[in-house]
Amino acid sequence: MSAFDVPAGGHLFLRAPNWVGDLVMATPVLEAAIADERWSKVSIGLRPHLRAVLAEGPLEPHLVPIEGGEDRVYRELAPDVAVLLSNSFGAALRAYRAGVPVRVGAALSSRGVLLTHRLVPPTWLGRRSPIPTAHLLRDVAALAGVLAPDLHPRLHFGASTAASARAVLDEVGIGAGKPFVVCCPGAAFGAAKLWPPERFAAALDAIHARTGAVGFLTGAPSEAAIVEAVARACTHPVRSAPPATRDLAHLKVWIHDARLLLVGDSGPRWYAAAFDTPCVSVMGPNLPELTATSLEFASIVRVEGLDCSPCLERACPLVHHACMRELGVDAVVAAAAEVLARVPAREVL
Template identity: 30%
Template sequence: MKALGPFPAGAAGAGRILVRGNNWIGDVVLSTPAFRALRTRFPRAEISVLAKPWVIPILRHNPDIDRILLYDAGGRHRGILGVHRLGRDLRRERFDAAFLFQRAFEAAWIARLSRIPVRVGYATDGRGWLLTHAVPATPESLLVPRVEHNLALLQAVGIAPADRGLVLAPGTEDLNRARVRLEALGIAMDDRLFGLSPGATFGSAKRWSAERFACVAEGLSEQEGAKGLVFGGPAERDIGDQVVRRASKANLVNLAGLTDLEEAVALIGLCGLFLTNDSGLMHVAAALDVPLAAIFGPTDPRTTAPWCRRHVLVRKEGVCCSPCLKRDCDRDHRCMSLITVEDVRSALLDLRQRYGWDPVSVRWERLQGGSGRTVPLVSLGR
């Protein structure tokens, strides 16, 4: 694999870079150390990230990127003709290089249509011929943490990691909205707050039962005097309602579908404890250094475990069919059903004993001085 030469010739650190972002919230969070590596290697470059609408909030306050380019998959860039239109839109931007963290054929095809002279990506999905720097992807290379996988792509072309920490900070306005929300819910700054993420957009196989989430929430409220928030998107509103309804003794509010992602990020950052399935919000909590317990069943913790120090993994070892990576279980869902309420309570107790449980006020102070900068969002072709 050849390394990148001077970029562009005679202007080390300058130029125009396109990054093809991933399509899942968690994957975008796990890409942020790679953004930092690009910024460190090319300090004067203009770095633009091409992203679909639902992941843009994760990028809006990232200090390492200059622009977000809207991939309007539901409108201007929809379908085959839309992809070719996107290629023409990007061609006008005259990028010097593209780094493709999204591994699908489409990402490489768009970069080729855009006539970007340097195209770096993994040789997956039969797309190696579309890349100028096609990095081999062996089965072993796919079974490493996503952060390391992304950084390995850059290392293959001579770009060293800057650091391996996740980069995510709520915007100042979003933090203020979160505080107003908490006040309206009767949650004070000296309260201890926990968050629950009982959904998982990928599929039902990743979800621990709503009834068991409710049992854990009741214990946290009754024994610790804590207050809780349920997080998720509009499609997870019903799951959140089930948890709240069954946790009748808990001081618990379902916010699934009631906040935008920016406000949810800020609210999660104010929690002192987080219980979650393997989901995008799990990675948000990890990036915000919230102590968390993550429940894993059909997915592989070798690749998608929380990338943070303050976490506990809850998983049943020895389940013959796990990890299966299926969206929906066609058997008895044993990898999740064998995880008991006591297993999770024990994990949360371990977290509290090791890291404590900060009240909202302490979490608030830690988030101050976050990002007051907003990355511009560009609608292509308009």
């Protein structure tokens, strides 16, 4: 079977990425798949906590939370083709073990032998060349004939979610029409991606002084300590989302409505890309090439010229954490001014 020989009326299963940012980057591919008339059924398998990212849009009827074992999901659905947008070895092993006839994915994590159709990323001098993740996702899907028309992320939210999220803003003193900056200072990947809380606070204070936009802090439950540390360090009346409201559904609305997103190198940056919200992202140990898409309204700020960067480690192996410690507030504030100048203020409420 070639990459484009699809069984008539076949069932396509797409194994979604496990990280928020990668999942949002995959949305052009996922929406292209459900619009592809060759398939009688399209299923999108993802971790349950990520369902809110894709909820309330065209993908929602196709979502299959992976609960109680991925092998069981494959056996129950019995797809004809599995497109693995997750690059883990385990994702390929489970599709192979379940006997999915066609298994499509990138030949990464030593899993090429488990795939029937594989994309081999380019290499240079024996090392993998960094290419944008969004490009890799698009090219893997293309092996199954799923052709995304563009790479612009797509996210959706409904009226009830919008009303709930905006009620939170009103509750903390950010009424309709009042400009605000969403700040997500945490990083699920690990400590290596964390910019010091006092610098996030100083940047928010400076942006407030220049624009009048107040800071609005949020993050995952595991990031509560850093969110509160930023709030304590701010000198202007920054607001924080109540802990019970800090979820991936409300976050869509808050970022959609914000004047600016100030964030580390983490998933919320891609929320901003989906809604064309201006964004400043501080980057430390990551390869900038991996996220070099959807930059029309984004500015990536990082320290150049470090011998140890990018290391791609979860914690700084040299302890000094220079890639973040040497990243100054002035550079971030200047990036915010520049990116805000690219797009006029929007009336969103």
